[in-house]
Amino acid sequence: MQRFSGSFPWQHSFARRRDVQIIVLAAAILASMVLVQRLPAWRLIDHRSFDYLTTVQPPALPERxxxxxxxxxxxxxxxxxxxxxxxxxxxxxxxxxxxxxxxxxxxxxxxxxxxxxxxxxxxxxxxxxxxxxxxxxxxxxxxxxxxxxxxxxxxxxxxxxxxxxxxxxxxxxxxxxxxxxxxxxxxxxxxxxxxxxxxxxxxxxxxxxxxxxxxxxxxxxxxxxxxxxxxxxxxxxxxxxxxxxxxxxxxxxxxxxxxxxxxxxxxxxxxxxxxxxxxxxxxxxxxxxxxxIAKAGPGYSGVFLLSAIAFASLLVWRGTNWLTWFGAAIAITLAVLGSLVVLRATGIFMSPASPAVSLAAVVLAQSSIDYAAERRSRRQITKAFSQYLSPELVERLAKDPERLKLGGETRELTILFCDVRGFSAIAEDLKDDPAHLTQLVNRLLTPLSNVILKHGGTIDKYIGDCIMAFWNAPLPDPNHARHAVSAALEMLKAVTDLNSELRSEAEGVGPTFPELRVGIGINTGTCVVGNMGSDSRFDYSALGDAVNLAARLETASKDYGVPILLGEATVLQLLDAFEIRELESTTVRGRNEVSRVFTLASTSP
Incomplete structure (x- = not known):
């Protein structure tokens, strides 16, 4: 399966380039406007600006x-x-x-x-x-x-x-x-x-x-x-x-x-x-x-133009959205009104056309650049996360990439490990037919993965026949524990349905496989989630003691003879949403401290 590997370099490089990019853009538009102002067609625009401004509430006809x-x-x-x-x-x-x-x-x-x-x-x-x-x-x-x-x-x-x-x-x-x-x-x-x-x-x-x-x-x-x-x-x-x-x-x-x-x-x-x-x-x-009316000299006109471009650069410095255009519209209006005020107060005409067009050009150009970058970012995010997030979560993440904090953050997660019981025996039975074994694993992992995504989980990794998933990252999920447990119950049903299909297919026409069973461990706790790996390759994953305990609970579920084993921190967040049965406290394999463990009453033997 294709995985999200590495940070998003276009985001980091774009952030580093943005300041320089805006300065270069502003300088290019300034130079272009200086050249455009020399064209006869542009002089006509200035003339029209003069006509409109000088006929807005013109002076009264002088007496006598x-x-x-x-x-x-x-x-x-x-x-x-x-x-x-x-x-x-x-x-x-x-x-x-x-x-x-x-x-x-x-x-x-x-x-x-x-x-x-x-x-x-x-x-x-x-x-x-x-x-x-x-x-x-x-x-x-x-x-x-x-x-x-x-x-x-x-x-x-x-x-x-x-x-x-x-x-x-x-x-x-x-x-x-x-x-x-x-x-x-x-x-x-x-x-x-x-x-x-x-x-x-x-x-x-x-x-x-x-x-x-x-x-x-x-x-x-x-x-x-x-x-x-x-x-x-x-x-x-x-x-x-x-x-x-x-x-x-x-x-x-x-x-x-x-x-x-x-x-x-x-x-x-x-x-x-x-x-x-x-x-x-x-x-x-x-x-x-x-x-x-006297025409403003090149010095005053130049200051007016530079001020408009500088203000436009400030508008787009941190990003562009509808508020940027609202601010640009206000600025253009103020430029026109300012030109009118100067005209009436001093009798000097400073055309607002060049400042207004330059301001709009800076905002339009930077908005186009930002839009293209955002579209590229959305495509990359969709490509990176589509195979281990539900389509709804991928769409939310693509619309708001800022919610994806790359590089790692501390967050409370609910972690789920799911492993196939007796898989070694199945693999040994099919050692001469590896293609059939691969097909069987995929037929099992596909519905289990779909259930995780359906309940808003993030698939962290596949470890052979084991799945690791977590909830509450990269997008927040206030009911992450409940969603993880609901997913676990539906995963058990998916395994039951698959066993029924396999029995029907095997009746009289093929080999009989032992019934597939899974063990699931779920735990909740504070973890570090983000890009984990080396400088050249990253995986979006979670690390922490809560992850280790979830893995140990999945292993211990076999010893307790239950399909689902829950950690104490998870149970505390379920708020009576499920009927819980506490099992005998034990020291799970790989840990020294005694842990209280629980299971769902509906899945108890």
Missing amino acids: GPIIVAIDEPSLAEINLQWPWPRTLHARLVTALRAAGAHVIGLDIIFSEPSTAEADKTFASVLGPDVVLAGDESLISSPQADQLIRTMPLSMFTDAGAVAGIASVSLHEDGVLRAIPNRDESFAGAILRTAARPVPPSEGELLLQSYGGPRTYPTVSYYQALEPEAFLPNGLFRDRIVIVGLSLQNAPSISSGGADAFATPATIRNGRLTAGAEVQATFVDNLRTGDG
Whole structure:
């Protein structure tokens, strides 16, 4: 029979390697994340993180921010002129807004080409230092070189006192507008300087803080602004920045697109594009109030990433289970919330994507390693113990290998020895037929072994025709004495059944064998149980005086003429579960002290 031999080396080596393994794993994930962060696809993940975080409870719209004069559908219908509208109409608008008290008038319209001389002259005549005109800048790429094309208002307009600013914007790789343009030359920067407001220096990329979706800013139609006294509340434009531009009343969706309309961080929430005039108003307020968002430097981001990986390593240091994933989920949530808190408190964006993914990667990788090791451990335990533990006990042990304490432990056991009476005579009768003798032994030991396993016992070893078994190891069994005695009774019945089978088989067709009989000794006591043997080979076995006494009781059962002999320690644990008869105390062979011995009344002669 295959036996469990040796300790479980994979468990010991795995324990020794675990610390180093986790450190190497953490370092590998850190290096991988540093490389992955350079990929364009990963930048899109950071961009999406920015969109979601900056639109969670965004700041309220700043007070007395810009007002939008929209070139919208009602204006196109009311004015009923083909676009582009004549510049004399724009001259009327500037005059009306200035008369209504507008502090700065920003026209997000490109006036780079001359129209009629009279119209241009009329428009120039109303311009002044309180008017900001839009310019455009575009990059044209070719195989030979990249060329920057700048389109600015006609010089006659700037000579008339108007200020020019670049209104073009840069989109990220996914087509979303997040970056505030260069403040030195931008349209929004020019508006703020014209309003005598400070403009932050252009040091590093500044990102857009959205205040909401389309039409967040107060908006009036172009035709209304031409006659504010007729259509609008008195004093609406007084001391306000006014931005004029295309702003469709029904903001277009991403799929439909739209003229001078952009996807912004708010688009991820509402799926709508924001008009260019409103985007410029957001730029103005971001710069005016300091709501613009700076990206965290590599140092801060690196510390954030290292902290997440270090925390993940601590989570998996001792092992992984569902609590590990629960802790990882909490940590990821805290990373996201921490990023949001830093964003709102400091105006700095630290993407939680890399720390969150790295943390999850450490936990997932180590959990996978631990799962594979556990599966391997279960297979080895099942293979090692399946032939001398019941399937139920093997399954419990495989599910919880920690219950198997390798290397030896002190535990109270109930030990059973079972030996065949008169086996030498049987062996002599079959000396010329060893195969038949082996078959007979196996036919006897198989049902006896099955009975032991059925009652939760552990088969320690086979010694010829003798079986040694014990209860209460490797898994605890609080009723080990009772189970051992119950097994002994059923073993006697199994021998009786086998004798009946052998007699039936032998009637008229074969040799007659003497009736098989067994003697069983059972004793309870403290033993050392675990791996016993040399450095190269071990057996899971039990040692101790209680084992020796159980063996002596089995031998003495023949002298007493009873099939089962019990030690005193075993009887004390049976709690009247069986009818016990005490026999005459004696000194069993191999021991000097007198021992009280007992048998089961039901098996007495």
